[in-house]
Amino acid sequence: MPDNLIENAMGRMIPTEINGKKIIPFMGLGKHIPEGRKYGPQIFSSVNYPADGNKVVPSLKDALIKCGLRDGMTVSTHHHLRNGDLVTNEIFRIASEIGIKDLVWFPSASFPCHEPIIEYLENGTIDHIEGSMNGPLGRFTSQGRMKGTGVLRSHGGRYQAVQDGEVRIDIAVIAAPTSDPFGNSNGLYGPSACGGLGYALADYQYADRVIILTDNLVPFPCFPMQIVGNYVDFVVEVERIGIPEKIVSGTTRITRSPDRLYLADLTARFCDEAGLIRDGFSFQTGAGGTSLAIGENFHRILKSRGIKARFVSGGSTQYISNMLKDGCLDYLLDAQTFDLESVRSMRENPNHVATSIFNCYNYHGKGNYTTMMDIVILGATEVDVNFNGNVVTHSDGYLLHGIGGWQNALFGRNVILPIPLFRDRIPVIRDEVTTLCGPGELIDVIVTERGIAINPLRVDLIEKMKGSDLPIKTIHELKEEAERICGKSKTAEFEDRIIAAIKWVDGTVIDVVRQVRE
Amino acid sequence: MGKTGTAGNKDKRVRSDCFVEIELTEMGGIEIDLKSKVIKLYREAILDLCMEELRFFGIENAKVIIEDHGALPFILEARIEAAVKMCLDTDREFLPEMIPENLYHTEKERFRRSRLYLPGNTPSYMINAGIHKPDGIILDLEDAVAPSKKGEAKILVRNALRHINFYGAERMVRINQIPMGLDDLDYVIPHNVNVVLIPKCESAEQILEVDEQILRISRENDVHNPVYLMPIIESALGVVKAFEIASSSENIVSLAIGLEDYTADVGTQRTIEGRESFFARSQVVNAARAAGVQPIDSVFSDVADTEALKKTIIESKSLGFEGMGCIHPRQINIIHKYYAPNEAEIEKAKMIIEAFYEAEQKGMGVVSLGSKMIDPPVVKRALRTMEYAVKAGKCPKDWRKVDA
Numbered sequence: 001m002p003d004n005l006i007e008n009a010m011g012r013m014i015p016t017e018i019n020g021k022k023i024i025p026f027m028g029l030g031k032h033i034p035e036g037r038k039y040g041p042q043i044f045s046s047v048n049y050p051a052d053g054n055k056v057v058p059s060l061k062d063a064l065i066k067c068g069l070r071d072g073m074t075v076s077t078h079h080h081l082r083n084g085d086l087v088t089n090e091i092f093r094i095a096s097e098i099g100i101k102d103l104v105w106f107p108s109a110s111f112p113c114h115e116p117i118i119e120y121l122e123n124g125t126i127d128h129i130e131g132s133m134n135g136p137l138g139r140f141t142s143q144g145r146m147k148g149t150g151v152l153r154s155h156g157g158r159y160q161a162v163q164d165g166e167v168r169i170d171i172a173v174i175a176a177p178t179s180d181p182f183g184n185s186n187g188l189y190g191p192s193a194c195g196g197l198g199y200a201l202a203d204y205q206y207a208d209r210v211i212i213l214t215d216n217l218v219p220f221p222c223f224p225m226q227i228v229g230n231y232v233d234f235v236v237e238v239e240r241i242g243i244p245e246k247i248v249s250g251t252t253r254i255t256r257s258p259d260r261l262y263l264a265d266l267t268a269r270f271c272d273e274a275g276l277i278r279d280g281f282s283f284q285t286g287a288g289g290t291s292l293a294i295g296e297n298f299h300r301i302l303k304s305r306g307i308k309a310r311f312v313s314g315g316s317t318q319y320i321s322n323m324l325k326d327g328c329l330d331y332l333l334d335a336q337t338f339d340l341e342s343v344r345s346m347r348e349n350p351n352h353v354a355t356s357i358f359n360c361y362n363y364h365g366k367g368n369y370t371t372m373m374d375i376v377i378l379g380a381t382e383v384d385v386n387f388n389g390n391v392v393t394h395s396d397g398y399l400l401h402g403i404g405g406w407q408n409a410l411f412g413r414n415v416i417l418p419i420p421l422f423r424d425r426i427p428v429i430r431d432e433v434t435t436l437c438g439p440g441e442l443i444d445v446i447v448t449e450r451g452i453a454i455n456p457l458r459v460d461l462i463e464k465m466k467g468s469d470l471p472i473k474t475i476h477e478l479k480e481e482a483e484r485i486c487g488k489s490k491t492a493e494f495e496d497r498i499i500a501a502i503k504w505v506d507g508t509v510i511d512v513v514r515q516v517r518e
Numbered sequence: 519m520g521k522t523g524t525a526g527n528k529d530k531r532v533r534s535d536c537f538v539e540i541e542l543t544e545m546g547g548i549e550i551d552l553k554s555k556v557i558k559l560y561r562e563a564i565l566d567l568c569m570e571e572l573r574f575f576g577i578e579n580a581k582v583i584i585e586d587h588g589a590l591p592f593i594l595e596a597r598i599e600a601a602v603k604m605c606l607d608t609d610r611e612f613l614p615e616m617i618p619e620n621l622y623h624t625e626k627e628r629f630r631r632s633r634l635y636l637p638g639n640t641p642s643y644m645i646n647a648g649i650h651k652p653d654g655i656i657l658d659l660e661d662a663v664a665p666s667k668k669g670e671a672k673i674l675v676r677n678a679l680r681h682i683n684f685y686g687a688e689r690m691v692r693i694n695q696i697p698m699g700l701d702d703l704d705y706v707i708p709h710n711v712n713v714v715l716i717p718k719c720e721s722a723e724q725i726l727e728v729d730e731q732i733l734r735i736s737r738e739n740d741v742h743n744p745v746y747l748m749p750i751i752e753s754a755l756g757v758v759k760a761f762e763i764a765s766s767s768e769n770i771v772s773l774a775i776g777l778e779d780y781t782a783d784v785g786t787q788r789t790i791e792g793r794e795s796f797f798a799r800s801q802v803v804n805a806a807r808a809a810g811v812q813p814i815d816s817v818f819s820d821v822a823d824t825e826a827l828k829k830t831i832i833e834s835k836s837l838g839f840e841g842m843g844c845i846h847p848r849q850i851n852i853i854h855k856y857y858a859p860n861e862a863e864i865e866k867a868k869m870i871i872e873a874f875y876e877a878e879q880k881g882m883g884v885v886s887l888g889s890k891m892i893d894p895p896v897v898k899r900a901l902r903t904m905e906y907a908v909k910a911g912k913c914p915k916d917w918r919k920v921d922a
Contacts (some may be wrong), residue, residue, distance in 0.1 A: 259649070396559055425559075450647060450649065
């Protein structure tokens with residue numbers, strides 16, 4: 001454990017080094033502007049690749065060996081196969097079998113299906129994970145059982161880290177539902193179809209070596225080329241890369257919980273009364289049940305007034321696709337397709353456009369879409385009286401979720417968090433978040449079933465909501481109400497050992513997570 | 519082995535509840551085996567509460583098992599008390615704070631369009647019930663509680679009445695059938711219940727028994743708030759005696775009908791068209807109106823079928839009912855919307871009220887609209903229609919100014 005702790009701009013104590021690398025402490029919003037040039041991948045020569053375009057090798061093991069897999073390398077994967085991913089565990093099984101040690105796994109997200117990774121963390125094949133640590137992996141990490149220190153980044157932060165040369169991917173293993181022998185591939189067709197492959201952008205463009213793993217090898221050329229074969233080293237055909245029913249949910253569904261529906265109603269009414277829903281506005285909601293219900297409420301309001309949203313960005317669902325079809329929305333900028341109805345809509349509706357998530361989420365670029373978004377709906381495990389948010393740990397201290405696009409989406413114009421005042425007995429609004437993932441300056445409104453709190457920085461919204469019938473309260477009032485109902489809870493207890501770092505979108509460290517005292 | 523008591527629920531799906539087992543022992547003090555999904559945050563709080571409560575009941579030696587699924591303190595307290603009371607005989611009650619928000623009374627004439635049934639032994643449904651703004655919430659001790667759970671449900675309902683904020687909804691309890699239900703009253707009357715629902719009511723005597731019991735408990739506990747009654751007619755005999763029941767006590771505010779049991783009693787089945795219960799419903803409306811109380815319709819039990827619910831409400835309103843029961847929060851807004859007066863009713867009510875004010879201004883004793891004379895009850899009814907229209911958002915509060 002590093003002895004040197006320093007205080008960052010949020011008052012959090014963080015080490016000066018993580019996994020032996022110097023870090024930059026969070027300096028405040030917009031304060032850290034890096035200089036220099038982006039990281040460039042190696043130069044390759046096509047002389048070294050087969051002229052017939054056939055890059056197929058017999059097995060993943062062959063491919064990994066040909067890529068020069070050795071101790072301490074960074075291996076990346078994407079999460080488009082979600083909880084049906086059969087590829088990742090196999091990579092590390094092979095690495096373990098051939099006695100490789102101290103790898104860094106760099107996934108764009110992890111899922112419960114990755115629980116077997118624990119075995120390879122325990123036997124030393126993997127040193128640590130840089131990515132989300134969900135469910136069982138999070139618990140394992142929180143117990144201090146991972147050798148190295150985990151690093152959590154947002155989707156945009158992952159792209160930033162690769163571009164800035166902070167993370168160098170030695171080998172990217174890209175599961176592709178369809179590919180040709182040259183490596184041109186996509187996620188649209190084949191038995192393990194998953195839609196796009198957008199999260200693998202940094203992986204295939206920046207990794208030293210790229211392996212495509214497919215269960216649907218087609219003759220050259222494979223269209224569309226979501227991944228361009230010119231970046232690919234090897235192609236491996238396997239029997240199965242994923243479990244279809246765990247890859248795409250056939251349908252996404254609006255919540256049926258009356259309490260969540262009420263929260264969705266309250267959120268939509270707030271947006272409406274605050275004047276945020278107007279002709280030409282834009283928004284982003286997730287695919288969670290409450291978010292979907294909020295989108296439906298927006299749709300109803302637009303339809304009843306005969307006005308339109310200009311664009312919706314982010315994940316697409318049947319509900320948003322329907323809004324497009326219905327004439328209540330001009331453009332659906334789709335970075336992640338959540339259900340089959342949306343897959344169909346994207347095929348048939350020219351205004352349902354596939355876009356890269358990094359158009360919205362790339363912080364070290366020349367602007368991005370998120371700052372143009374009028375309404376962004378997000379969740380949180382905890383929020384504090386300063387509007388700071390936590391999305392990775394629970395109040396008992398365990399690391400259980402990844403950051404996803406949450407930090408990136410905080411840059412929307414009006415960031416609204418519909419959350420329950422308490423879950424079971426645990427208040428969601430607290431004196432201080434257990435882990436700081438996003439500064440309160442960026443979180444504008446907290447909507448709970450028992451009241452709505454507006455960030456005091458948003459004088460304009462507070463002014464607009466004067467005289468409203470909606471239950472507008474202060475964040476302190478909400479916190480006290482939760483404590484009155486639940487009883488004051490203790491805060492989580494930690495050991496000194498730092499088990500993970502939370503990166504901000506600019507690559508600085510905003511907080512760390514410590515081992516839970518058990 | 520000493521005496522053992524258990525209370526609460528421990529199924530895997532259980533939320534906001536706990537299971538408590540207490541075994542009285544001869545010595546060794548109090549041993550608590552606590553499992554909780556919130557243990558990191560509330561371990562001491564739960565143990566302290568348990569010790570305090572056991573001491574309150576004079577228990578010094580016991581083995582206690584608590585399996586907690588995030589129960590709020592008043593729920594834990596109810597479960598511990600219920601388990602204690604299975605081990606020893608005591609009249610003492612470990613009462614949670616009566617929160618000041620719960621000290622409101624209601625009016626006889628208040629709207630009773632929707633009343634949300636909440637199973638009396640399932641705390642997770644109760645906690646957020648008030649946010650959905652039904653006119654009334656019913657903590658149900660009768661059909662929604664298994665016979666073996668009746669005892670612990672009474673204690674939970676008592677604690678809920680004291681400690682859950684229902685945000686202005688009328689606080690109702692459905693007691694068990696008389697005579698068994700008379701014992702339930704001790705657990706609700708001292709805790710500011712607004713309305714007691716009396717199920718399967720078949721005679722005026724039953725009402726009088728309830729009235730008497732309430733009077734006794736009120737006197738003993740120095741309770742002064744009004745406690746209204748809502749008898750529910752659920753049998754052929756009840757329908758026959760509807761007027762006798764409705765007019766039996768001045769504390770009765772509404773007469774409700776329960777069609778699930780009624781249709782079974784007369785040997786038929788409930789349909790969406792409802793022809794089988796046309797007579798019974800009309801009789802209840804008629805009896806209620808004759809006695810000057812509100813006629814209230816049965817619950818509609820297919821939660822998913824909102825279209826059928828709408829039709830049922832429109833029919834119910836046309837028969838003269840003023841409201842109905844709900845078993846799911848999503849039914850509440852539909853009920854409020856479709857019982858609300860329609861445009862024609864609103865226009866007519868406005869004209870009647872205008873005529874009334876005009877007559878009053880001119881000092882005329884008789885109100886007339888066109889060639890028709892208007893009686894005071896009609897004016898009163900029109901005022902209520904407008905109050906309803908405002909409440910349902912169909913008219914601005916100051917509609918008289920706006921229209922002028």
